Amino acid sequence: MNNLPHHTDGSRLTQFFIKPALVLLLLATTGGLMPAAVSAGELRAGAAKVDISNRNVPVNDPLYVKALVITDGQQTGVIVGVDAVAIGEIGSITNEYLSNVRSQIEKMLNIKPKNIMINASHCHGTVCKDVEQRTIQAIKAAAKNLVPVKVGVGVGHEDRVQENRRLFLKNGKEADVRHAYALPPDEAVAKIGPIDPEIGILKLEKENGETLAVVYNFAMHPIQGAPSKGSTADVSGFASQVIEDNLSDGAIAVFVQGCGGDINPVQYKDVNNPRDAETLGNLLGLSTLKAIKNIKCTDAGSLKVMNETLTLPRSNNATRIAALEKEQEQLVKALQGTSLNLKTFLPLIVKYKLYEKYPSYYSHRYLLDEKLGRDDLKKLDEENRANMERYINNVYKMEQMTRNNANLRLLNKHQTRNQAAGKTLDVEVFGIKVGDFRMITFPAELTVNIGLNIKKKSPFENTFVAGYTNGYNYYAPTAEQLKNVGGAQEDSDCMLAPEWQAIFESKAQEMIKALK
Numbered sequence: 001m002n003n004l005p006h007h008t009d010g011s012r013l014t015q016f017f018i019k020p021a022l023v024l025l026l027l028a029t030t031g032g033l034m035p036a037a038v039s040a041g042e043l044r045a046g047a048a049k050v051d052i053s054n055r056n057v058p059v060n061d062p063l064y065v066k067a068l069v070i071t072d073g074q075q076t077g078v079i080v081g082v083d084a085v086a087i088g089e090i091g092s093i094t095n096e097y098l099s100n101v102r103s104q105i106e107k108m109l110n111i112k113p114k115n116i117m118i119n120a121s122h123c124h125g126t127v128c129k130d131v132e133q134r135t136i137q138a139i140k141a142a143a144k145n146l147v148p149v150k151v152g153v154g155v156g157h158e159d160r161v162q163e164n165r166r167l168f169l170k171n172g173k174e175a176d177v178r179h180a181y182a183l184p185p186d187e188a189v190a191k192i193g194p195i196d197p198e199i200g201i202l203k204l205e206k207e208n209g210e211t212l213a214v215v216y217n218f219a220m221h222p223i224q225g226a227p228s229k230g231s232t233a234d235v236s237g238f239a240s241q242v243i244e245d246n247l248s249d250g251a252i253a254v255f256v257q258g259c260g261g262d263i264n265p266v267q268y269k270d271v272n273n274p275r276d277a278e279t280l281g282n283l284l285g286l287s288t289l290k291a292i293k294n295i296k297c298t299d300a301g302s303l304k305v306m307n308e309t310l311t312l313p314r315s316n317n318a319t320r321i322a323a324l325e326k327e328q329e330q331l332v333k334a335l336q337g338t339s340l341n342l343k344t345f346l347p348l349i350v351k352y353k354l355y356e357k358y359p360s361y362y363s364h365r366y367l368l369d370e371k372l373g374r375d376d377l378k379k380l381d382e383e384n385r386a387n388m389e390r391y392i393n394n395v396y397k398m399e400q401m402t403r404n405n406a407n408l409r410l411l412n413k414h415q416t417r418n419q420a421a422g423k424t425l426d427v428e429v430f431g432i433k434v435g436d437f438r439m440i441t442f443p444a445e446l447t448v449n450i451g452l453n454i455k456k457k458s459p460f461e462n463t464f465v466a467g468y469t470n471g472y473n474y475y476a477p478t479a480e481q482l483k484n485v486g487g488a489q490e491d492s493d494c495m496l497a498p499e500w501q502a503i504f505e506s507k508a509q510e511m512i513k514a515l516k
Contacts, residue, residue: 001514002114002176008437011115011186012507017108021097024449026267027498029404036182037390039472039503042072042073042148042448043070043071043072043149043151043301043302043303044070044071044072044142044146044148044149044211044298045068045069045070045146045147045213045250046068046069046071046141046145046146046147046212046311047066047067047068047137047142047204047206047212047213047251047254048067048141048142048145048252049064049065049066049067049103049138049167049252050064050065050134050135050137050138050141051063051064051134052064052065052082052083052084052125052127052128052131052134052135052226053125053127053128054092054126054127054129054130054231054273054495055410056228057126057230057457058228058229058231059230059231060226060228060229060230060231060239060479061226061230061232061233061237062233062236062237063083063084063123063125063126063127063231063237063393064083064233064234064237064240064396065080065081065083065117065131065133065134065135065138065219066080066081066083066240066252066253066254066255067079067080067137067139067141067142068080068142068204068213068253068254068265069111069139069142069143069146070149070204070254070303070434071077071146071303071305072302075115075116075117075303075304075305076111076112076113077092077116077117077137077303077305077432077434078105078111078115078116078117078142079116079117079119079215079254079256079432080116080117080119080122080135080138080139080141080254081118081119081121081215081254081255081256082118082127082131083121083123083125083127083233083236083237084117084120084121084122084123084125084127084131085122085125086120086122086364086462086468086503087118087119087120087125087443087468087469087471087472088471088472088474089471089473089474090472091124091127091128091473092126093120093127093131094128094132094486097131097132097135098118098470099113099363100132100470101116101118101135101136101139102114102116102465104136105139107142107501108136108140109139109140109143111143114305114307114428114430115305115307116139117349117430117432117441117469117470118135118469118470119256119257119315119466119468119469120257120468120469120472121233121234121236121237121255121257121442121468122221122222122223122257122260122409122468123221123222123223123232123233123234123235123236123237124223124225125222125231125232125233125234125237126231128259128419129272130310131190132268133293134280137348139412141263143377147207147212148207149204149205149206149297150204150205150206150207150293150297150298150299150301150302151202151203151204151205151209151297151298151300151301151434151435151436151437152203152204152205152297152298152435153200153201153202153203153293153294153295153434153436153437153462154201154203154291154295154462155198155199155200155291155462155482156198156199156201156216156287156288156290156291156292157199157287157291158197158199158218158283158284158287158288159195159197160266160280160283161176161220161235161265161266162195162219162220162260162264162266163192163195163196163263163264163268164194164195164223164262164263164264164448165178165194165262165263165268166187166192166193166262166481166488167183167184167192167488168190168191168192168193169184169187169188169189169190170188170190171188173484173487174481174484174487175403175488176192176262176488176489176490177264177268177269178343178406178489179250179268179269179303180406180489181399181402181403181406182399182402182403184399184400185396185398192243193262193448193449194448194449194452195219195263196219196258196259196263196451196452198218198445198455199216199217199218199260199284199287199288199291199438200216200217200218200439200464201214201215201216201217201288201291201292201295202214202215202216202434202435202437203292203295203297204296204297206248210248210249210251210516211247211248211251211292212248212251212252212448213251213252213253213254214243214247214251214252214254214288214292214429215254215256215315215437216239216243216253216254216255216256216288217256217257217258217464217465217466218236218257218258218260218261218284218288218324218374219257219258219259219260219437219448219451220260220263220264220265220394221235221260221263221264221265222235222236222237222265222277223264223265223268224265224275224276224277224280225275225277226275226276226277226278227274227275227276230500231263231353231412232277234277234281234398235265235277235280236257236280236281236284237255237256237277237282238277238280238284238285239253239255239279239281239282239284239288240253240255240280240408241281241285242281242282242286242288242289242314243283243285243288243289243292244287246289247289247292250439253288256439256464256466256469257466257467257468257469258307258446258451258453258464258467259446259447259448259449259450259452259465259466259467259477260445260446260448260465260467261400261444261445261446261447261466261467261475261477261490262447262448262477262481262488262490263448263450264406265277265280266280280494281401281410283441287385289293297326298435300435301435302433302435302469303432303433303434303435304431304432304433304515305430305431305432305433306430306431306432306511306515307428307429307430307431308428308429308431308507308511308515309426309427309429310426310427310429310503310504310507311424311425311426312337312424312425312426312427312497312500312503312504313423313424313425313496313497313498313499313500313503314418314422314423314424314425314483314495314496314497315414315415315418315485315494315495315497315498316415316419316497317411317414317415317485318484320333320411320417320485321408321411321412321415321486323407323486324407324411324486326409327404327411327482328401328404328405328408331397331400331401331404332401335394335397335398336386336390336393336394337390338390338391338394339387340387340388340390340391345388345391348384348387348388348390352381352384352385352388359381359384360384361377362378365377366378371373371425371474374478375435378467385496403487404486406488406489406492406494407487407488407489407492408486408494410489410493411485411492414474414493417495418495425442425473425496427442427471427473428445429441429442429504429508429511429516430468430469430470430505431511431512431515432515433515433516436460436461436462437462437464438463438464439463439464439465439466439468440454440463440464440465440508440511440512441465441466441467441468441469441470442465442467442470442504443467443468443469443470443471443473444464444467444472444473444474444475444476444496445467445468445475445490446467446476447476447477448479449474449478449480450465450476450478450501450504450505451464451465453505454505454508454509457505457509458497458512459512459513460512460515460516464510469474473495473496474494474495475489475490475491475493476494476496476500476501476504477490477491478492478501479498479499479500479501479502482494482496482497482498483498
């Protein structure tokens, strides 16, 4: 005999079956993790992080994937920060990662795929093989613990940790600061480009005043490394740790990489001290904390998420490749013979720089020769100086050839790919507004002037820009920088034609205005 109630009233019996059915339906569509309802005008948010370090290699400090889920009951936005070099294409994260994460989250949590933004910090640490599953785990954990939040936005300032790596040369060309090749001589450098010291901050606070999470946006390559040479989350990883250690228990700091395509850590080429990201990370973290403490969170907050596909022109660098190859031939022909090699050049240059007047022997021998009407040592010095000058000029030419070779490889790689792919490239532009915080993203290594331009033209004060988001399409330099194609990594490791900048910046302003 069953235990169903004996009612002739069909409504009571219907309720008995329908209520459980509604619960099951809710669980099926949300994965049992999203709230059933959110009050009008209320924002709810949850945050979580999961370790994604690859423990099969030496690890200096842990890498994380961090997820922030925000909902107003009508739509849900997800901001994910990953301590990795890129979202696909290069590094350990596959090209299928983004679509796989999005599709699984849609099935589990009913969050639209295009409402999910995933930003790579661009650190060069090594992530685990199951980073995809751990990213899903982080998003699910964040969505499971949604709480009402207040929202605040602000900006910090940090100008001690980064430098623009593009060098403007006196001959009108540009070079950049890389470990892949030697720099031009100091006397050839005229000036450098700008940095963006602004730290864009979104703060989410629980009803009890505790900080749930902060999102902070800053532009710089986190590629300083650690003295141990182990895998590291680098500058942004150390900064996030400082922030989390000094906020409420369990607070999570999500770093979102900005327009850092041509921004290096300061003193990137230093050979006199170990490369140590922790010092720079501490500075960035403390500057961010200083700004966070001045941000007041309010109940007034709204959420809006946008996602558009933008079609951009691909580059055709055949002419520049041919010119650069010709330049290489000319440099080879310009090399001069000299009797010196490294073994003989080094002691000569030391003594000729230290003792310019009497380099080959003591002064009295020169004075004796002069008294006797001889000039043997002076002629030796002339010969040695001429040989040293030729040797140094050869070194400079070979350094230029090294830079050209590195950039030619990049140009040829993208030229081959672009010729096979067609004339255009589709990219995803993501926009999000949380309270007065607005952010536009792009799936490439935007150079700093792009971010500065967009922020300057925005009608809203707190507008921020992120590259390295929802995919990876190599570097995205300005149209002006692309006049220098082949001279620096940014303009060589690029798939885009110069016209891309105006198209993107126009779309960015259109989306920003829609995020009102």
